[in-house]
Amino acid sequence: MIRRLDHAVDIWSKPEPHLARMRRKPSEQIREQLRFTPYPFEDVSAMVNESSQELYMFSSDYPHAEGGRDPLGRFDRSVASLTEAARTRFFSGNFRDLYPNALANADIPGSAVSRTSS
Numbered sequence: 001m002i003r004r005l006d007h008a009v010d011i012w013s014k015p016e017p018h019l020a021r022m023r024r025k026p027s028e029q030i031r032e033q034l035r036f037t038p039y040p041f042e043d044v045s046a047m048v049n050e051s052s053q054e055l056y057m058f059s060s061d062y063p064h065a066e067g068g069r070d071p072l073g074r075f076d077r078s079v080a081s082l083t084e085a086a087r088t089r090f091f092s093g094n095f096r097d098l099y100p101n102a103l104a105n106a107d108i109p110g111s112a113v114s115r116t117s118s
Helices: 002-012 026-033 044-050 071-078 084-098
Strands: none
Touching (some): 002 026, 044 084
């Protein structure tokens, strides 16, 4: 879908002046501004391979039914074929990119961002 959007803008930029004025390709804008949180039963590796590793990030509704019984295990298996960098983006990096200040005041025991660790 993302490639099709870029292609459509390329094709229609001449007859549609407002498309010609776009400074970024749709794919660039999508990668910068959108994130998707798949269900544990979805094939995250396929989604990443068809689009971009910047678009997907981990989430879970556990213990609710839609969160699955083992969301971490299911996602681990779903992203096993991705590179280590892509897996890290999925589980944490994309969240940090989208919300760069989210962990600034976090107090997570034992973590690098903990204010109470010694």
